[in-house]
Amino acid sequence: MKSDICVRSDIVRYEHSGSVLQNWITRLGLECVDSYKIGLFGTLSFCGEVMSNFVLPPISDKYGRKFFTILGSTIQLTVYTLMLFSTSLTMTYCLMPFFGVTCSIRYCITYSHLMELYPPSKASSISAALFFLDGSLAVLCPLVLLATMDTNWLLIMGVGVNVGCLGLAGYIRPGESVKLLVTLGRYDEAKGELRRTKGFNGESEAVIEEGVEMIERYRVMQSQSSAEEVKEGKVDLKVRWWNMGMMVVCWVAVCYSYFLFVFFIKYLPADIYVVSIVSGLSTFGYLLQGPITTKYDIKMTQLISFVLVTLCLIITTIVGSLLNTYVYAIFILILKLFVCLAFGTVYVVHLDLFDSSFLGTSYGICNVVSRLVIISAPMVAEMENKSIPMLILLGMNLTATIATWFLKKKKTD
Structure with missing residues (x-):
């Protein structure tokens, strides 16, 4: 037992016991x-x-x-x-x-x-499932810590490391992205990877060979590219950077909304474990992406998500001060549900907007800008007038809605 561990006047007593999380x-x-x-x-x-x-x-x-x-x-x-x-x-x-x-x-x-290892038709559903599993950790981890408070936390972390080892082993089988290799002009490698990883998506031998033939046809087509096609490439470059600007706006809006709500939720009058678990329930918003994309394309899904976020922000801003704490908390959680939907779509839509040779870079640019902007989120969340953060989010998401409307899909070969 450690008693009076600190000499600071604001810390009176600290004790190790079964009710104190050791970390x-x-x-x-x-x-x-x-x-x-x-x-x-x-x-x-x-x-x-x-x-x-x-x-x-x-x-x-x-x-x-x-x-x-x-x-x-x-x-x-x-x-x-x-x-x-x-x-x-x-x-x-x-x-x-x-x-x-x-x-x-x-x-x-x-x-x-x-x-890029999966067909475009499966990308949205797989992405939604991955983000849901990732976000579910916000629910699972507090439950595990609450249930194992008397257990050495290093044992729990050791389990996580072992799970990570299994994940690393799973990465070994899939090959390089065939789509990226084709975009880079490494056609022989692309055909080799296609044959080596056959069956990863359940394709038959005939489908694999058809894919190999398509790569060869694409190689011939590219070797015969004309000056007009070079000119079209310059136009595509302008479209790329136009989309890049629009997506930066969308990323900033959704990331700022996501992290600002994290700071808002800490003010809810409940145990920290309960707050974390309830907050994590908003990850079900990721699963809305799959059903919506079966009826609309991913750009329209993103547009719908930002419209829903904007409408919820308008309602919350107008009547938020009239609601009691618990009803207000429900509105915040609904907002975060739609923010999670938007968060998932801004990732997937990159596949429709950018070539494979620019895909990773596009994520990097959006990630850097959004991370730099959200540095101010904690300060904004602490403002005494809670309507100001909501108005800021409203402006951001309204702008993101407009930016999504003006996105231009890349040309397909």
């Missing part, structure tokens, strides 16, 4: 340090993510994605394993930028790699 705060002796030393963990991770977004996605677009997919998982496992055994604050600080690098690889490169 990295106690292990690294951070109970009484200044808050900036704890905030430094997030800052270092953020710096690693932003810097890697500038470098790694463009490289993966030029040389291939599978290597970075495996590299990201390997770095993540290494970082978590070292954290299991490290009791050094300096060592943990040094690991944080690498953790940020893995986030960049996961969201900008691994996602692109995985989506």
Whole structure:
């Protein structure tokens, strides 16, 4: 037992008991340090993510994605394993930028790699399922911690590392993106990968050979490209950067909305475990993407999602002050449900807007800009007048709705 562990007047007593969660705060002796030393963990991770977004996605677009997919998982496992055994604050600080690098690889490169391994018709549903599983951790983790409060947290983290090992093993079988190889003009490699990974999507031998023939026809067509087609390529380049600007607007709106609601939810009058679990229920919004895209294309789905977010923000802004805390909380959760839907669509729509050779870079650019903008989200959330954050979000999402309308789909070969 540690009694009166801190000499600061605002910390009277700290005790280790079965009702106190033992975690990295106690292990690294951070109970009484200044808050900036704890905030430094997030800052270092953020710096690693932003810097890697500038470098790694463009490289993966030029040389291939599978290597970075495996590299990201390997770095993540290494970082978590070292954290299991490290009791050094300096060592943990040094690991944080690498953790940020893995986030960049996961969201900008691994996602692109995985989506291009599946037919476009399946991409939206698979993406929605992945984001739902990822978001469900916000529900699962508090439940696990609540149920295992008397269990050594290192054992739980060790289970996570083992699951990560299984994930890394699963990345080995899929090959490089055939679509990327064709876009880069590496046709023989593309045909080889197509044959090597046959059956990954359940295709028959005949379908695989048909794909090989299509690659060969595309090679011949590209070798006979005319000056007119070169001119069209310049037009496509203008469309690419137009779409890039529109998507940056959409990413900023959805990311700002998502993280601002995270700070809003902390004010709800409930136990932190309960708040985290209820907040995590909004991840069901990702699953709305599949049914909607069966009737509309992904651009229209994104437009619908931003319209719904905007309408909810208008209602909440007008009548929010008249609602009691619990009804207001329900409105916030509904808002976050639609924000999750928008968050999922802004990822998938890139597949319809950008060539494979620019896909990772497009994610990196959007990620960097949105991350830099949302730095102000905690300060905005703490404003005394809670209608101001809502008005800011309303303006952002209304602009994103307009930007989505003006997106231009890429030409298909």
